[in-house]
Amino acid sequence: MxxxxxxxxxxxxxxxxxxxxxxxxxxxxxxxxSLAAADPGKQYVVRKNDTLTEIARKHEVSVAALMKHNQLDQPNWIYPGMVIRIPGSDGRxxxxxxxxxxxxxxxxxxxxxxxxxxxxxxxxxxxxxxxxxxxxxxxxxxxxxxxxxxxxxxxxxxxxxxxxxxxxxxxxxxxxxxxxxxxxxxxxxxxxxxxxxxxxxxxxxxxxxxxxxxxxxxxxxxxxxxxxxxxxxxxxxxxxxxxxxxxxxxxxxxxxxx
Ligand SMILES: [Zn+2]
The missing domain is CATH 3.40.80.10 (Peptidoglycan recognition protein-like)
Structure with missing residues:
Protein backbone atom coordinates (compact mmCIF):
# COMPACT_ATOMS: atom_id res chain seq x y z
CA MET A 1 0.00 0.00 0.00
CA SER A 34 -4.96 17.74 38.28
CA LEU A 35 -3.70 20.60 36.17
CA ALA A 36 -6.42 22.78 37.59
CA ALA A 37 -4.83 22.40 40.99
CA ALA A 38 -1.60 24.01 39.84
CA ASP A 39 -1.13 27.12 41.91
CA PRO A 40 2.21 28.95 41.65
CA GLY A 41 4.14 29.30 44.87
CA LYS A 42 1.54 27.51 46.94
CA GLN A 43 2.28 26.42 50.47
CA TYR A 44 0.10 24.99 53.18
CA VAL A 45 0.46 25.41 56.92
CA VAL A 46 -0.44 22.22 58.76
CA ARG A 47 -3.27 22.53 61.27
CA LYS A 48 -4.07 20.38 64.26
CA ASN A 49 -5.47 16.97 63.27
CA ASP A 50 -4.45 17.37 59.62
CA THR A 51 -3.22 14.29 57.84
CA LEU A 52 -1.01 14.23 54.78
CA THR A 53 -3.72 12.26 52.98
CA GLU A 54 -6.23 15.05 53.57
CA ILE A 55 -3.75 17.73 52.54
CA ALA A 56 -2.94 15.77 49.39
CA ARG A 57 -6.61 15.33 48.55
CA LYS A 58 -7.36 19.02 49.15
CA HIS A 59 -4.63 20.03 46.72
CA GLU A 60 -5.31 17.23 44.24
CA VAL A 61 -1.80 15.80 44.43
CA SER A 62 -0.67 12.37 45.56
CA VAL A 63 0.64 11.66 49.07
CA ALA A 64 3.80 10.30 47.45
CA ALA A 65 4.33 13.56 45.57
CA LEU A 66 3.88 15.58 48.76
CA MET A 67 6.31 13.34 50.65
CA LYS A 68 8.92 13.54 47.93
CA HIS A 69 8.54 17.29 47.52
CA ASN A 70 8.88 17.91 51.26
CA GLN A 71 11.51 15.23 51.85
CA LEU A 72 9.30 13.38 54.29
CA ASP A 73 10.25 9.79 55.01
CA GLN A 74 6.93 9.01 56.69
CA PRO A 75 3.49 10.46 55.93
CA ASN A 76 2.80 11.06 59.62
CA TRP A 77 5.88 13.24 60.06
CA ILE A 78 3.88 16.42 60.04
CA TYR A 79 2.96 18.75 62.89
CA PRO A 80 0.80 21.86 63.39
CA GLY A 81 2.50 24.98 62.06
CA MET A 82 4.69 23.02 59.66
CA VAL A 83 4.85 24.52 56.16
CA ILE A 84 4.14 22.02 53.42
CA ARG A 85 5.14 22.92 49.89
CA ILE A 86 2.69 21.82 47.24
CA PRO A 87 4.49 20.14 44.32
CA GLY A 88 4.39 21.58 40.87
CA SER A 89 4.29 25.08 42.24
CA ASP A 90 7.98 26.03 42.15
CA GLY A 91 8.25 29.04 39.90
CA ARG A 92 5.72 27.68 37.49
ZN1 LIG B 1 0.77 11.46 16.61
Missing part, protein backbone atom coordinates in the same frame (compact mmCIF):
# COMPACT_ATOMS: atom_id res chain seq x y z
CA UNK A 2 1.31 3.40 -0.92
CA UNK A 3 1.62 5.42 2.22
CA UNK A 4 0.26 8.90 2.39
CA UNK A 5 3.18 11.17 3.26
CA UNK A 6 1.71 12.09 6.59
CA UNK A 7 1.01 8.49 7.38
CA UNK A 8 4.63 7.65 6.93
CA UNK A 9 5.55 10.50 9.24
CA UNK A 10 3.00 9.29 11.68
CA UNK A 11 4.47 5.82 11.57
CA UNK A 12 7.91 7.19 12.31
CA UNK A 13 6.95 9.48 15.14
CA UNK A 14 3.88 8.12 16.73
CA UNK A 15 2.87 4.61 16.05
CA UNK A 16 5.99 2.54 15.94
CA UNK A 17 4.58 0.21 18.54
CA UNK A 18 0.96 0.32 17.45
CA UNK A 19 1.23 -2.55 15.03
CA UNK A 20 1.93 -4.87 17.91
CA UNK A 21 -0.66 -3.63 20.32
CA UNK A 22 -4.33 -3.02 19.95
CA UNK A 23 -5.44 0.46 20.72
CA UNK A 24 -8.14 0.97 23.24
CA UNK A 25 -9.31 4.49 24.00
CA UNK A 26 -10.01 3.46 27.54
CA UNK A 27 -6.33 2.82 28.04
CA UNK A 28 -5.79 6.52 28.45
CA UNK A 29 -5.03 6.78 32.10
CA UNK A 30 -6.04 9.75 34.09
CA UNK A 31 -3.48 11.59 36.12
CA UNK A 32 -3.79 11.85 39.85
CA UNK A 33 -2.45 15.36 39.75
CA UNK A 93 3.66 30.14 35.60
CA UNK A 94 -0.02 30.10 36.35
CA UNK A 95 -1.90 27.48 34.38
CA UNK A 96 -3.76 28.99 31.50
CA UNK A 97 -1.45 31.94 30.98
CA UNK A 98 0.95 31.97 28.08
CA UNK A 99 4.36 33.55 28.40
CA UNK A 100 3.87 37.21 27.41
CA UNK A 101 6.54 37.21 24.69
CA UNK A 102 5.13 34.07 23.09
CA UNK A 103 1.61 35.41 23.28
CA UNK A 104 2.74 38.57 21.52
CA UNK A 105 4.31 36.52 18.72
CA UNK A 106 1.14 34.44 18.37
CA UNK A 107 -1.10 37.50 18.35
CA UNK A 108 0.86 38.88 15.39
CA UNK A 109 0.08 35.82 13.25
CA UNK A 110 -3.04 36.30 11.18
CA UNK A 111 -5.39 33.32 11.53
CA UNK A 112 -8.12 32.82 8.91
CA UNK A 113 -11.56 32.50 10.45
CA UNK A 114 -13.07 29.02 10.48
CA UNK A 115 -10.05 27.25 8.99
CA UNK A 116 -9.18 25.32 12.13
CA UNK A 117 -11.65 22.86 13.67
CA UNK A 118 -9.47 20.61 15.81
CA UNK A 119 -6.44 20.80 18.05
CA UNK A 120 -4.64 17.47 17.95
CA UNK A 121 -2.06 16.34 20.51
CA UNK A 122 0.84 14.03 19.61
CA UNK A 123 3.95 12.71 21.29
CA UNK A 124 7.27 12.32 19.51
CA UNK A 125 7.54 8.70 20.74
CA UNK A 126 11.21 9.46 21.38
CA UNK A 127 12.92 10.23 24.67
CA UNK A 128 14.53 13.39 23.30
CA UNK A 129 13.82 15.72 20.43
CA UNK A 130 13.44 19.25 19.18
CA UNK A 131 11.41 21.20 16.65
CA UNK A 132 14.57 21.74 14.60
CA UNK A 133 15.38 18.03 14.57
CA UNK A 134 11.85 17.03 13.58
CA UNK A 135 11.81 19.72 10.89
CA UNK A 136 15.03 18.35 9.43
CA UNK A 137 13.69 14.81 9.55
CA UNK A 138 10.40 15.72 7.89
CA UNK A 139 12.16 17.66 5.14
CA UNK A 140 15.06 15.33 4.44
CA UNK A 141 13.68 11.89 5.20
CA UNK A 142 9.96 12.31 4.63
CA UNK A 143 10.37 14.85 1.84
CA UNK A 144 7.75 17.21 3.21
CA UNK A 145 8.37 20.52 1.48
CA UNK A 146 6.87 22.48 4.35
CA UNK A 147 9.04 20.72 6.90
CA UNK A 148 7.90 20.18 10.46
CA UNK A 149 4.56 18.40 10.17
CA UNK A 150 3.22 19.93 13.38
CA UNK A 151 2.25 23.52 14.07
CA UNK A 152 3.81 23.52 17.53
CA UNK A 153 6.36 21.49 19.48
CA UNK A 154 6.69 21.46 23.28
CA UNK A 155 10.04 20.37 24.73
CA UNK A 156 10.68 18.01 27.64
CA UNK A 157 14.17 19.14 28.67
CA UNK A 158 15.93 16.68 26.35
CA UNK A 159 16.78 18.43 23.08
CA UNK A 160 14.58 21.43 23.90
CA UNK A 161 13.99 23.20 27.19
CA UNK A 162 11.33 21.66 29.37
CA UNK A 163 7.98 23.30 28.64
CA UNK A 164 9.33 25.52 25.86
CA UNK A 165 6.91 26.02 22.99
CA UNK A 166 8.26 26.32 19.44
CA UNK A 167 5.97 27.88 16.87
CA UNK A 168 6.39 25.91 13.65
CA UNK A 169 6.52 27.30 10.17
CA UNK A 170 3.12 25.79 9.40
CA UNK A 171 1.50 27.94 12.08
CA UNK A 172 3.40 31.08 11.07
CA UNK A 173 2.28 30.57 7.49
CA UNK A 174 -1.11 29.06 8.40
CA UNK A 175 -0.37 25.97 6.32
CA UNK A 176 -2.14 22.62 6.56
CA UNK A 177 -0.56 20.19 8.98
CA UNK A 178 1.12 16.94 7.97
CA UNK A 179 0.41 15.09 11.19
CA UNK A 180 -2.71 13.06 10.36
CA UNK A 181 -3.37 10.31 7.86
CA UNK A 182 -5.97 12.38 6.03
CA UNK A 183 -5.52 15.42 3.78
CA UNK A 184 -8.90 16.82 4.76
CA UNK A 185 -8.18 16.48 8.48
CA UNK A 186 -4.72 17.99 8.03
CA UNK A 187 -6.37 21.02 6.43
CA UNK A 188 -8.36 21.79 9.57
CA UNK A 189 -6.34 20.32 12.44
CA UNK A 190 -3.72 22.16 14.44
CA UNK A 191 -0.96 19.71 15.40
CA UNK A 192 0.91 19.99 18.69
CA UNK A 193 3.71 17.54 19.39
CA UNK A 194 5.08 17.00 22.88
CA UNK A 195 8.60 15.60 22.93
CA UNK A 196 8.65 12.33 24.86
CA UNK A 197 7.44 8.77 24.75
CA UNK A 198 4.25 8.69 26.78
CA UNK A 199 3.92 4.94 26.49
CA UNK A 200 6.96 4.89 28.78
CA UNK A 201 6.51 7.96 30.98
CA UNK A 202 4.20 10.86 31.59
CA UNK A 203 4.70 14.30 30.09
CA UNK A 204 6.52 16.69 32.43
CA UNK A 205 4.48 19.10 34.51
CA UNK A 206 5.96 22.01 32.58
CA UNK A 207 4.97 20.40 29.29
CA UNK A 208 1.41 19.93 30.48
CA UNK A 209 1.22 23.50 31.82
CA UNK A 210 2.48 24.81 28.47
CA UNK A 211 0.14 22.55 26.54
CA UNK A 212 -2.83 23.67 28.59
CA UNK A 213 -2.05 27.35 28.11
CA UNK A 214 -1.29 26.96 24.40
CA UNK A 215 -4.45 24.96 23.74
CA UNK A 216 -6.47 27.45 25.80
CA UNK A 217 -5.10 30.26 23.66
CA UNK A 218 -5.76 28.41 20.38
CA UNK A 219 -9.33 27.53 21.34
CA UNK A 220 -10.09 31.19 22.04
CA UNK A 221 -8.27 32.38 18.95
CA UNK A 222 -10.09 29.91 16.69
CA UNK A 223 -13.40 30.15 18.56
CA UNK A 224 -13.49 26.47 19.39
CA UNK A 225 -14.74 24.60 22.43
CA UNK A 226 -12.82 22.05 24.49
CA UNK A 227 -14.51 19.30 22.46
CA UNK A 228 -12.26 20.31 19.54
CA UNK A 229 -9.26 18.98 21.44
CA UNK A 230 -8.36 15.45 20.33
CA UNK A 231 -5.51 13.08 20.73
CA UNK A 232 -4.00 11.70 17.55
CA UNK A 233 -5.50 8.36 18.52
CA UNK A 234 -8.98 9.81 18.83
CA UNK A 235 -9.07 11.48 15.43
CA UNK A 236 -6.76 9.56 13.12
CA UNK A 237 -8.47 7.37 10.50
CA UNK A 238 -5.59 4.91 10.82
CA UNK A 239 -4.94 3.28 14.19
CA UNK A 240 -2.23 4.83 16.33
CA UNK A 241 -1.28 4.74 20.01
CA UNK A 242 -0.10 8.35 19.86
CA UNK A 243 0.21 10.21 22.24
CA UNK A 244 0.81 7.12 24.37
CA UNK A 245 -1.20 5.49 27.10
CA UNK A 246 0.22 7.67 29.86
CA UNK A 247 -0.87 10.91 28.25
CA UNK A 248 -3.56 12.47 30.53
CA UNK A 249 -6.08 13.29 27.81
CA UNK A 250 -9.11 13.43 30.06
CA UNK A 251 -7.45 15.77 32.51
CA UNK A 252 -6.39 18.07 29.70
CA UNK A 253 -9.94 18.43 28.41
CA UNK A 254 -11.30 18.76 31.96
CA UNK A 255 -8.84 21.54 32.76
CA UNK A 256 -9.85 23.40 29.60
CA UNK A 257 -13.51 23.27 30.56
CA UNK A 258 -12.95 24.57 34.09
Missing amino acids: LLHYSESMTLRFCVRTSIRTTCVLGLLLSFTA KAAGSLDAALRKKLDLISVPSRKWRYVVVHHSATEAGSAAGMDRYHREERHMENGLAYHFVIGNGHGMRDGDITIGNRWREQLDGGHLASESLNAKSIGICLVGNFDQERPTQKQMASLQSLVGYLLKRCRLSASAVKTHQQINPVHTRCPGRQFPARDLVKSLKS
Whole structure:
Protein backbone atom coordinates (compact mmCIF):
# COMPACT_ATOMS: atom_id res chain seq x y z
CA MET A 1 0.00 0.00 0.00
CA LEU A 2 1.31 3.40 -0.92
CA LEU A 3 1.62 5.42 2.22
CA HIS A 4 0.26 8.90 2.39
CA TYR A 5 3.18 11.17 3.26
CA SER A 6 1.71 12.09 6.59
CA GLU A 7 1.01 8.49 7.38
CA SER A 8 4.63 7.65 6.93
CA MET A 9 5.55 10.50 9.24
CA THR A 10 3.00 9.29 11.68
CA LEU A 11 4.47 5.82 11.57
CA ARG A 12 7.91 7.19 12.31
CA PHE A 13 6.95 9.48 15.14
CA CYS A 14 3.88 8.12 16.73
CA VAL A 15 2.87 4.61 16.05
CA ARG A 16 5.99 2.54 15.94
CA THR A 17 4.58 0.21 18.54
CA SER A 18 0.96 0.32 17.45
CA ILE A 19 1.23 -2.55 15.03
CA ARG A 20 1.93 -4.87 17.91
CA THR A 21 -0.66 -3.63 20.32
CA THR A 22 -4.33 -3.02 19.95
CA CYS A 23 -5.44 0.46 20.72
CA VAL A 24 -8.14 0.97 23.24
CA LEU A 25 -9.31 4.49 24.00
CA GLY A 26 -10.01 3.46 27.54
CA LEU A 27 -6.33 2.82 28.04
CA LEU A 28 -5.79 6.52 28.45
CA LEU A 29 -5.03 6.78 32.10
CA SER A 30 -6.04 9.75 34.09
CA PHE A 31 -3.48 11.59 36.12
CA THR A 32 -3.79 11.85 39.85
CA ALA A 33 -2.45 15.36 39.75
CA SER A 34 -4.96 17.74 38.28
CA LEU A 35 -3.70 20.60 36.17
CA ALA A 36 -6.42 22.78 37.59
CA ALA A 37 -4.83 22.40 40.99
CA ALA A 38 -1.60 24.01 39.84
CA ASP A 39 -1.13 27.12 41.91
CA PRO A 40 2.21 28.95 41.65
CA GLY A 41 4.14 29.30 44.87
CA LYS A 42 1.54 27.51 46.94
CA GLN A 43 2.28 26.42 50.47
CA TYR A 44 0.10 24.99 53.18
CA VAL A 45 0.46 25.41 56.92
CA VAL A 46 -0.44 22.22 58.76
CA ARG A 47 -3.27 22.53 61.27
CA LYS A 48 -4.07 20.38 64.26
CA ASN A 49 -5.47 16.97 63.27
CA ASP A 50 -4.45 17.37 59.62
CA THR A 51 -3.22 14.29 57.84
CA LEU A 52 -1.01 14.23 54.78
CA THR A 53 -3.72 12.26 52.98
CA GLU A 54 -6.23 15.05 53.57
CA ILE A 55 -3.75 17.73 52.54
CA ALA A 56 -2.94 15.77 49.39
CA ARG A 57 -6.61 15.33 48.55
CA LYS A 58 -7.36 19.02 49.15
CA HIS A 59 -4.63 20.03 46.72
CA GLU A 60 -5.31 17.23 44.24
CA VAL A 61 -1.80 15.80 44.43
CA SER A 62 -0.67 12.37 45.56
CA VAL A 63 0.64 11.66 49.07
CA ALA A 64 3.80 10.30 47.45
CA ALA A 65 4.33 13.56 45.57
CA LEU A 66 3.88 15.58 48.76
CA MET A 67 6.31 13.34 50.65
CA LYS A 68 8.92 13.54 47.93
CA HIS A 69 8.54 17.29 47.52
CA ASN A 70 8.88 17.91 51.26
CA GLN A 71 11.51 15.23 51.85
CA LEU A 72 9.30 13.38 54.29
CA ASP A 73 10.25 9.79 55.01
CA GLN A 74 6.93 9.01 56.69
CA PRO A 75 3.49 10.46 55.93
CA ASN A 76 2.80 11.06 59.62
CA TRP A 77 5.88 13.24 60.06
CA ILE A 78 3.88 16.42 60.04
CA TYR A 79 2.96 18.75 62.89
CA PRO A 80 0.80 21.86 63.39
CA GLY A 81 2.50 24.98 62.06
CA MET A 82 4.69 23.02 59.66
CA VAL A 83 4.85 24.52 56.16
CA ILE A 84 4.14 22.02 53.42
CA ARG A 85 5.14 22.92 49.89
CA ILE A 86 2.69 21.82 47.24
CA PRO A 87 4.49 20.14 44.32
CA GLY A 88 4.39 21.58 40.87
CA SER A 89 4.29 25.08 42.24
CA ASP A 90 7.98 26.03 42.15
CA GLY A 91 8.25 29.04 39.90
CA ARG A 92 5.72 27.68 37.49
CA LYS A 93 3.66 30.14 35.60
CA ALA A 94 -0.02 30.10 36.35
CA ALA A 95 -1.90 27.48 34.38
CA GLY A 96 -3.76 28.99 31.50
CA SER A 97 -1.45 31.94 30.98
CA LEU A 98 0.95 31.97 28.08
CA ASP A 99 4.36 33.55 28.40
CA ALA A 100 3.87 37.21 27.41
CA ALA A 101 6.54 37.21 24.69
CA LEU A 102 5.13 34.07 23.09
CA ARG A 103 1.61 35.41 23.28
CA LYS A 104 2.74 38.57 21.52
CA LYS A 105 4.31 36.52 18.72
CA LEU A 106 1.14 34.44 18.37
CA ASP A 107 -1.10 37.50 18.35
CA LEU A 108 0.86 38.88 15.39
CA ILE A 109 0.08 35.82 13.25
CA SER A 110 -3.04 36.30 11.18
CA VAL A 111 -5.39 33.32 11.53
CA PRO A 112 -8.12 32.82 8.91
CA SER A 113 -11.56 32.50 10.45
CA ARG A 114 -13.07 29.02 10.48
CA LYS A 115 -10.05 27.25 8.99
CA TRP A 116 -9.18 25.32 12.13
CA ARG A 117 -11.65 22.86 13.67
CA TYR A 118 -9.47 20.61 15.81
CA VAL A 119 -6.44 20.80 18.05
CA VAL A 120 -4.64 17.47 17.95
CA VAL A 121 -2.06 16.34 20.51
CA HIS A 122 0.84 14.03 19.61
CA HIS A 123 3.95 12.71 21.29
CA SER A 124 7.27 12.32 19.51
CA ALA A 125 7.54 8.70 20.74
CA THR A 126 11.21 9.46 21.38
CA GLU A 127 12.92 10.23 24.67
CA ALA A 128 14.53 13.39 23.30
CA GLY A 129 13.82 15.72 20.43
CA SER A 130 13.44 19.25 19.18
CA ALA A 131 11.41 21.20 16.65
CA ALA A 132 14.57 21.74 14.60
CA GLY A 133 15.38 18.03 14.57
CA MET A 134 11.85 17.03 13.58
CA ASP A 135 11.81 19.72 10.89
CA ARG A 136 15.03 18.35 9.43
CA TYR A 137 13.69 14.81 9.55
CA HIS A 138 10.40 15.72 7.89
CA ARG A 139 12.16 17.66 5.14
CA GLU A 140 15.06 15.33 4.44
CA GLU A 141 13.68 11.89 5.20
CA ARG A 142 9.96 12.31 4.63
CA HIS A 143 10.37 14.85 1.84
CA MET A 144 7.75 17.21 3.21
CA GLU A 145 8.37 20.52 1.48
CA ASN A 146 6.87 22.48 4.35
CA GLY A 147 9.04 20.72 6.90
CA LEU A 148 7.90 20.18 10.46
CA ALA A 149 4.56 18.40 10.17
CA TYR A 150 3.22 19.93 13.38
CA HIS A 151 2.25 23.52 14.07
CA PHE A 152 3.81 23.52 17.53
CA VAL A 153 6.36 21.49 19.48
CA ILE A 154 6.69 21.46 23.28
CA GLY A 155 10.04 20.37 24.73
CA ASN A 156 10.68 18.01 27.64
CA GLY A 157 14.17 19.14 28.67
CA HIS A 158 15.93 16.68 26.35
CA GLY A 159 16.78 18.43 23.08
CA MET A 160 14.58 21.43 23.90
CA ARG A 161 13.99 23.20 27.19
CA ASP A 162 11.33 21.66 29.37
CA GLY A 163 7.98 23.30 28.64
CA ASP A 164 9.33 25.52 25.86
CA ILE A 165 6.91 26.02 22.99
CA THR A 166 8.26 26.32 19.44
CA ILE A 167 5.97 27.88 16.87
CA GLY A 168 6.39 25.91 13.65
CA ASN A 169 6.52 27.30 10.17
CA ARG A 170 3.12 25.79 9.40
CA TRP A 171 1.50 27.94 12.08
CA ARG A 172 3.40 31.08 11.07
CA GLU A 173 2.28 30.57 7.49
CA GLN A 174 -1.11 29.06 8.40
CA LEU A 175 -0.37 25.97 6.32
CA ASP A 176 -2.14 22.62 6.56
CA GLY A 177 -0.56 20.19 8.98
CA GLY A 178 1.12 16.94 7.97
CA HIS A 179 0.41 15.09 11.19
CA LEU A 180 -2.71 13.06 10.36
CA ALA A 181 -3.37 10.31 7.86
CA SER A 182 -5.97 12.38 6.03
CA GLU A 183 -5.52 15.42 3.78
CA SER A 184 -8.90 16.82 4.76
CA LEU A 185 -8.18 16.48 8.48
CA ASN A 186 -4.72 17.99 8.03
CA ALA A 187 -6.37 21.02 6.43
CA LYS A 188 -8.36 21.79 9.57
CA SER A 189 -6.34 20.32 12.44
CA ILE A 190 -3.72 22.16 14.44
CA GLY A 191 -0.96 19.71 15.40
CA ILE A 192 0.91 19.99 18.69
CA CYS A 193 3.71 17.54 19.39
CA LEU A 194 5.08 17.00 22.88
CA VAL A 195 8.60 15.60 22.93
CA GLY A 196 8.65 12.33 24.86
CA ASN A 197 7.44 8.77 24.75
CA PHE A 198 4.25 8.69 26.78
CA ASP A 199 3.92 4.94 26.49
CA GLN A 200 6.96 4.89 28.78
CA GLU A 201 6.51 7.96 30.98
CA ARG A 202 4.20 10.86 31.59
CA PRO A 203 4.70 14.30 30.09
CA THR A 204 6.52 16.69 32.43
CA GLN A 205 4.48 19.10 34.51
CA LYS A 206 5.96 22.01 32.58
CA GLN A 207 4.97 20.40 29.29
CA MET A 208 1.41 19.93 30.48
CA ALA A 209 1.22 23.50 31.82
CA SER A 210 2.48 24.81 28.47
CA LEU A 211 0.14 22.55 26.54
CA GLN A 212 -2.83 23.67 28.59
CA SER A 213 -2.05 27.35 28.11
CA LEU A 214 -1.29 26.96 24.40
CA VAL A 215 -4.45 24.96 23.74
CA GLY A 216 -6.47 27.45 25.80
CA TYR A 217 -5.10 30.26 23.66
CA LEU A 218 -5.76 28.41 20.38
CA LEU A 219 -9.33 27.53 21.34
CA LYS A 220 -10.09 31.19 22.04
CA ARG A 221 -8.27 32.38 18.95
CA CYS A 222 -10.09 29.91 16.69
CA ARG A 223 -13.40 30.15 18.56
CA LEU A 224 -13.49 26.47 19.39
CA SER A 225 -14.74 24.60 22.43
CA ALA A 226 -12.82 22.05 24.49
CA SER A 227 -14.51 19.30 22.46
CA ALA A 228 -12.26 20.31 19.54
CA VAL A 229 -9.26 18.98 21.44
CA LYS A 230 -8.36 15.45 20.33
CA THR A 231 -5.51 13.08 20.73
CA HIS A 232 -4.00 11.70 17.55
CA GLN A 233 -5.50 8.36 18.52
CA GLN A 234 -8.98 9.81 18.83
CA ILE A 235 -9.07 11.48 15.43
CA ASN A 236 -6.76 9.56 13.12
CA PRO A 237 -8.47 7.37 10.50
CA VAL A 238 -5.59 4.91 10.82
CA HIS A 239 -4.94 3.28 14.19
CA THR A 240 -2.23 4.83 16.33
CA ARG A 241 -1.28 4.74 20.01
CA CYS A 242 -0.10 8.35 19.86
CA PRO A 243 0.21 10.21 22.24
CA GLY A 244 0.81 7.12 24.37
CA ARG A 245 -1.20 5.49 27.10
CA GLN A 246 0.22 7.67 29.86
CA PHE A 247 -0.87 10.91 28.25
CA PRO A 248 -3.56 12.47 30.53
CA ALA A 249 -6.08 13.29 27.81
CA ARG A 250 -9.11 13.43 30.06
CA ASP A 251 -7.45 15.77 32.51
CA LEU A 252 -6.39 18.07 29.70
CA VAL A 253 -9.94 18.43 28.41
CA LYS A 254 -11.30 18.76 31.96
CA SER A 255 -8.84 21.54 32.76
CA LEU A 256 -9.85 23.40 29.60
CA LYS A 257 -13.51 23.27 30.56
CA SER A 258 -12.95 24.57 34.09
ZN1 LIG B 1 0.77 11.46 16.61
